[in-house]
Amino acid sequence: MPEGHTIHRLAKDYAAAFSGTAPRVTSPQGKFSDAAALLDGGVLHGTDAHGKHLFLGFAGSWIHIHLGLFGKVDFGGTPAPPPTDTVRLRLANSTSYVDLRGPTTCALITDGEKHAIHGRLGPDPLREDADPQAAFRRISRSRTTIAALLMDQKVVAGVGNVYRAEVLFRHGIDPYRAGKDLTSAEWDAIWADLVALMREGVRLNRIDTVRPEHTPEAMGRPPRVDDHGGEVYVYRRANLPCHICGSGIRTADLAARNLFWCPGCQRS
DNA sequence: TCCTTATGTACAA
DNA sequence: TGTACCTAAGGAC
Numbered sequence: 001m002p003e004g005h006t007i008h009r010l011a012k013d014y015a016a017a018f019s020g021t022a023p024r025v026t027s028p029q030g031k032f033s034d035a036a037a038l039l040d041g042g043v044l045h046g047t048d049a050h051g052k053h054l055f056l057g058f059a060g061s062w063i064h065i066h067l068g069l070f071g072k073v074d075f076g077g078t079p080a081p082p083p084t085d086t087v088r089l090r091l092a093n094s095t096s097y098v099d100l101r102g103p104t105t106c107a108l109i110t111d112g113e114k115h116a117i118h119g120r121l122g123p124d125p126l127r128e129d130a131d132p133q134a135a136f137r138r139i140s141r142s143r144t145t146i147a148a149l150l151m152d153q154k155v156v157a158g159v160g161n162v163y164r165a166e167v168l169f170r171h172g173i174d175p176y177r178a179g180k181d182l183t184s185a186e187w188d189a190i191w192a193d194l195v196a197l198m199r200e201g202v203r204l205n206r207i208d209t210v211r212p213e214h215t216p217e218a219m220g221r222p223p224r225v226d227d228h229g230g231e232v233y234v235y236r237r238a239n240l241p242c243h244i245c246g247s248g249i250r251t252a253d254l255a256a257r258n259l260f261w262c263p264g265c266q267r268s
Numbered sequence: 269t270c271c272t273t274a275t276g277t278a279c280a281a
Numbered sequence: 282t283g284t285a286c287c288t289a290a291g292g293a294c
Binding site: 067068069070071072086088101102103104255256 | 282283286287288289
């Protein structure tokens, strides 16, 4: 689940259920018990998200959450069921509960530490304060592939393996092209597309990247939903025919992640 | 019941 | 570049 759109959606959902209330804060699994005891009964004043980092605001401190590859969050109404022994953090008030499992990070941090995290992250297409030119300055100076640069959170924050593969497909760009060979106009178009795709991702809580004219329905094929919840052009479609040109979708290891692209549609 | 895999990151060598 | 970390689902036996 967790690319940037998931985290921004979680920030909204945590705020809707708990902002302005003083939830019970517990750590059934135990790894966050000391901090939970400090926060228990304090008011959650708001939430924030930058890239894949989620922040829950309490007086004088923040809970910093990063889901990593496995982290999951589940919301529910009262009465909350007994927590299972993998729940790292539970918030519960008179109407809702939310459980966090398997995060890479769940830590209590100061304002200053939060500020430092923002400082090391690149612009986030889902944040109003984002400066896409800051990303282009790094990209246009780099010999690294555009596929790797899009996954580098210091360059752009919030893009993960699905949006990376899909946005490069939508712009017909070979994932192995060097960042320095990307034109300013190409970057502007990619950025605008990421903003639109990721906003839609927050709204629908899933990743859909296929244009209306390319859906199976529009192309006279049987309806199909990919097993990650949305509909995509190339992500995890290795060896299947491209929706547009019919070429077999290719896959390769790039920086320990699976890269997917269409050799017919992404030639340069 | 075991093995693989996953939309991620950090750190060691 | 490799490895460690965190969890759960699905598939092979």
